[in-house]
Amino acid sequence: MDPITQGLLGASLSQSFSNKQHLVTAGSIGLLAAMTPDLDVLIRSQTDPLLFLEAHRQFTHSLFFIPIGSFLCALVLHYLLAKKQGFSFKQSWLYAAIGFSTHALLDSFTSYGTQLFWPLSNHRYAWNAVSVIDPLFTLPILILLGLAIMKRSVLFSRIAFLWAVTYLMLGVVQRDRAEAAGWELAKERQHNPIQLEAKPSFANILVWKVVYETHNAYVVDAIRVGSSVKNYPGESITKLSLSRDFPWLVPGSQQAKDIERFRRFSNGYLAQDPTNELRIIDVRYSMVPNQINPLWSIELSPSATMGTHVEYAVHRDSSSESRQLYLDMLLDF
Incomplete structure (x- = not known):
């Protein structure tokens, strides 16, 4: 947070x-x-x-x-x-x-x-119950703490903490609704996911990014769970295979070790970037929840020495088009 x-x-x-x-x-x-x-x-x-x-x-x-x-x-x-x-x-x-x-x-x-x-x-x-930034979670706590100080009353502080717990529990309920909708969507496609996760999109618990793993791919969708459930079908990408995608990678090299470190951090959700064949992306996160447009990645080099680390990069998709797509989902336009 x-x-x-x-x-x-x-x-x-x-x-x-x-x-x-x-x-x-x-x-x-x-x-x-x-x-x-x-x-x-x-x-x-x-x-x-x-x-x-x-x-x-x-x-x-x-x-x-x-x-x-x-x-x-x-x-x-x-x-x-x-x-x-x-x-x-x-x-x-x-x-x-x-x-x-x-x-x-x-x-x-x-x-x-x-x-x-x-x-x-x-x-x-x-x-996976709340976004790392969520104004609806934070602002009531701030206001109530201000009242606690102004009124010199711990009651407002206790209400602030109660609000936090309530919101987090609501996030758990919303997550479970999004996951249930994700499983249903996969069933309609005749997919049998190995695993499926729902993660809140930026700054809300209404629109969720659902990612599931099949035998050879990852599939991402956006699902809005308000008074009703609305699906925004997304994209899929082939799962990472080192032997296929990086046949030149030397086992035991620092780059190979770094890929395993990145795999543990990413809970295995790795794929080769379709826009850069030397880049490995974490499929779990993107600005627009039904897109595969990573927030971070690692990049390899075929000419690296045995002891050379991969490069790490953070990607910020702040285009007006992406913001509008996200807002349209959030506001249900």
């Missing part, structure tokens, strides 16, 4: 356990502690472009790291914010732990994937 939303949710829960005298300070500690786990984005390498993919939402987002991470936050925030307000260090640590604990769980409701049980497991939990 975006850092602002993470901070606001952490503040709402920390304030929910405070009183009106401690409301502002408890909320400030919870807000800053809840944003802290995303400092893992600073873990990067100039020579290994995939390192940040592996490090993001890893150890700082593990449930086992909450006591350590929140303690480090408390060490700083107690002396910056809380001590002058008469807080004990235990109180500061408590509010930091409450705020810090919301981060990984909220991230798990998105579709990126969060390693909740690292180092015991490298599995990325992605419950």
